[in-house]
Amino acid sequence: MNTDKLLPFLSDSTLLQSGGPVVVILLVMSIVATTVILVKLWQFLPFGIGSAAAVQRVLKAWQEGDRKLALEHARAGRQPVQRVLVAAIDAMLAGRHDAFVREEAERVAAELLERRIRYLRILEVIAALSPLLGLFGTVLGMIDAFQAMESAGRQVDPAVLSGGIWQALLTTAAGLAVAMPVAAVLSLFEGSVHRLRHQIEDALTRLVLSAHGQDPAGA
Incomplete structure (x- = not known):
């Protein structure tokens, strides 16, 4: 041509x-x-920067038994995974059972994911x-x-x-x-969006397992 x-x-x-x-x-x-x-x-673009390290800080503090520090780390960022962890940790600290914790976290996750797929x-x-x-x-x-x-x-x-x-x-x-x-x-x-959904599910599962004293690495 x-x-x-x-x-x-x-x-x-x-x-x-x-x-x-x-x-x-x-x-x-x-x-x-x-x-x-x-x-x-x-x-x-902004939400992927430092997301994995931020989630690791939250989970590490939670596994070490420092609930307050874990909540502070979760609230320190605006990444979607951290916001889901905030909802889950708040529910756990309020003494909610696992089913409620997962439902609340999944509700927040669904809202965040809907924003990501909007207009696609x-x-x-x-x-x-x-x-x-x-x-x-x-x-x-x-x-x-x-x-x-x-x-x-x-x-x-x-x-x-x-x-x-x-x-x-x-x-x-x-x-x-x-x-x-x-x-x-x-x-x-x-x-x-698919990777974000996987990250949310993985972080939430690890958090719940840690709350019961199970090793999330073996999940």
Whole structure:
């Protein structure tokens, strides 16, 4: 592919004129996706910093019997795992039974996880819909091109026909250009949510086992 000829065209407003409404819709979708991605990055990035070490401090203090210090360590950070441990430790110090402790901790965890997955559905829809919109635009463009060829009868200009076809194919390219990075970022976010859920379950189980004098390393 001759990118020297393609890139100036793509950097030009001609792309919007050639692609028509489909490209405009894809452009709006890309702006929405970029906004959601930036919001989720702002939400995800700070919480992974030092999370494992912070949780280890909480569990170590709890295993050593220093309940007050464990609670202080848990309240010292804003990582989701620490916030779940705060809820669990508060319930334990209040003398609640294990079932209540787990229910309260899981309630807090569900709320925190829901915040992490919020708006990810938008990215999922954009990643799935963008290629279809691009293909739809291409089909419409091809219909226009062949209608023009039919109207011209025997005096068809191959250059005009080929020009109409490649302009129609631009919508498919635009759809894929939106869908691929969105799908990749969505996969990363979903992986982060999965890891966070695992970390919460692991830390909560270790805390409950420690409360009963069991070795969490052997769980």
